[in-house]
Amino acid sequence: MPVRLVVRSVIVVLVLACCGSLLAVAEDISNDIRHAVERDTLDQPGTKPFHLKAQFAPSFERDKGTHREGEIELWWESPSQWRREIRTADFHQVAVMDGAHQWQKNEGDYFPEWIRELVQAIVRPVPLPMDVLLQHVKGGEVRNMRFPMRTGGFMQQTNVNWEATEATGDEIANGKGGVALLNGELLDSDGPGWSGLYHDFQKFHDRNVARTVASGRIEVTAKVTVLEDLGEVPAGFFDTNAPGGDSHPIETIVLSNAQLQANLLPDAQPFHWPALKDGPLEGGVGTEIVVDREGTIREMSDPISDNPGVRDAAAEGFKTWHFKPFLRDGEPVQAVGNISVRFKTVRPAGVESFESARSYFDRGRKASFLAWGATSPYVLKAEFQVGTSSGVQTGRYEDTWVSDTEWKREAWIGASHFARSRSGDHWYLLSEGSDAGILRTVFLALEPIPADDTMTESDWRISRDVVGSGNDIRVFRGPEGQHGELDPVQSQGYWFGEGGVLDKAYIHGLAIQPSAVQPFSGVQIARQVDVLQGGKLAMRISVTEVGSADASAVKGFQIKGHEWKRAFTAEER
Structure with a gap:
């Protein structure tokens, strides 16, 4: 009986596979990052003196009541000589820097961290020494993507992310972070004590400055309304000896978890962890905090945990923490950084106890995919039929x-x-030809379980679900409807049957259905895999041959000129 394939559906599959590509290219993009950061940064030697004004407000309507509206004005002569004024309903600061000396007048005893990071993002989006930044870039993970534009052509986006190190004693320089470029300009940047999104670039002499900058956990967007040459300023405008200043200017330092907890006072209350019906029973939970000069937490992000069920309890526990004031040169300063604790809890009485999502994934790979379960060399061949823009075509696959x-x-x-x-x-x-995205979908359909090193346990939930006549374990993430249906855009799901064998997968709107399972080398291999979209068959893969391979007769596995640095992809092979 002929296979009925829906051509239009697979064109959508192709778009998903190509336009959201997670293919990392092993190339040194240090020069691109250097040029973008130097070109897009105002606060650096060589910039023409300027006068800047920016208005800021919450980015989203839901946050309009957070009182995060205001104005920034900056008169900048050089990185070591400037005057800045910040005005909000709750805080007003005039700050002057002249060489190693500073002067401040503050109305309010706490400088909100979200304002500090927003101001920094406008004038210095990546506040790292260039040599430190380039070292991170060279050792980071690179992700290149191309997106088609409605007007024709493509946009090129490059993301570089790096892990925390211990190269220096500076938490800003050591911390986990990342930079993204869009068509050669900064798109976003993130690290300990700094973050930003950048749009609407316009020239200012030899700089290219983002006129729209967003930052913050509760996102705030600043619009640069004035950027002009610095005119004549009044006498004493940069005078740090002027009368009326505060005796103790407000400073903020970025600290590590260990540095923060070293000042934790012993009056903190114990954490009370709830019994959890899903997810891991022990793990870590953390949050970012900002501590004022008296040691009180003034800002805290929503906790992130290996099990989301403990987040509320963690937030309540962290709120009880107080610190001995942090000092710099003997003076109290504000401190920002990430803190974390371990949790351990139990299942509620009478509730089935599930293993971790990672355990089901590991068992499923070994039970269902030869590359994980085989004990000797093999060759597997398959044919597939798929709808393309040229009609239904047949392709082949070999592993x-x-x-x-x-x-x-x-x-x-x-x-x-x-x-x-x-x-x-x-x-x-290697990726060649206009239908390479379809071929990548074949790879995904045959080994759909995400790689172990890209999964975050806290994202996943576990339940029972009926598949055919079996009572399967369902491991899923993302929104689900009233009857357990998964969202076609945001959700993923995997169903595991007897022995941990993968019975079904659902990945962002694609239903992957293995069938005709037969054992080979201790692995239950699906001899047929259907890929459906919107309930309609879009691709059918049929295994035509599987057998032992003579390792001595197999040719080399190198593909010269196509070296690849695997990064930011849930596909391990």
Whole structure:
């Protein structure tokens, strides 16, 4: 019986696979990052003196009642000589810097961190020494993406993210962070004590300055309304010896978890963890806090946890924390940083106890996919039918595996070719032709469980669900409807049956249905995999051959000229 395929549906699959591509390219983009940061930064040597005004307010209507409206004005002669005024309903500051000396007049005893980070983002979006930034970039994970534009052509986005280090004693320089470029300009940046989103770039002499900048946990957007050459200023405008200033200017430092907890006072109340019916029973939970000069927490982000069920309890516990004042040069300062604690709890009485999502995924890979469960080399071949813009076409797939570090997967359709391979410590990726995105979908359909190193346990929930005649374990994340249906845009789900075998997967609107399962080398292999979208068959993959491979006869797995640095993809092979 012929397979009825919906051409239009697979065109959507192609768009999902290509336009949201997670393919990382192993290339050194240090020069691109350097040029973008230097070009888009006002507060640096060589910038023409300027006068800037910006109005700011919450980015979203839901946050209009948070009193985060105001104005920033800056008169800038050089990085070491400037005058700044910040005005909000609750805080007013005039600050002057002249060399190593500063002067402040504050109305309010606390400088809100969200204002500090917003002001910083406007004039210095990446507040790291250039050599430190480039070291992070060279050791970071790179993700390149291309998005089609309605007017034709493509937008190019590059994301670089890096993990925390201990290279210096500076938490800002050591912390986890990232930078993204869009068509060569800064799109966003993030790190300990700094963050921003940047849009609407316009020239100011040899700088290219974002006129719209957003920042903050409760996002606030600043619109630069004035950016002009600095004119003549009154005598004494940058005088740090002027009368009337505060005796103790407000400063903010960024600290590590250990540095923050070293000043924690012993009056903190114990955390009371609730019994949890889902997710891990022990793990970590953390949040970002801002501590004022008296040691009181003034701002706190929503806690992030290995199990979301403990977030409320964690927030209540953190609120009881008080600190001995943090000092710099003997003077109290504000402090910002991330803190974390461990939790351990139990299941409620009478509730089925599930394992972690990671456990079900690990078992499912070994039970269902040869690359994880096989004990000897193999070759697996398949054919697939799929609808393309040229009509229904047939393609082929081949997976040759010798070991965890020696393998190659390839797929072909028409003039398109897609391949991933590994040889020792080197990874390779080849993507050719207009239908390469469809071929990547074939890879995903045959091994859909996300890689272990890209999953966050707290994102996933676990329940029972009926699939066919089986009472499966369902591991899912994202919104679900009243009857358990998953959201086609935001949700993912995986159903595991007897022995941990994958019975079904649902990934952002694509339903993946393995069938005709037969054992080989201790693994339950699906000889047929259907991919449905909107309930209609979009692709059918049929395994045509699977057998042992002669490792000595297998050709090398290198793909010269196509080295790949795997990053930001849930697909491990």
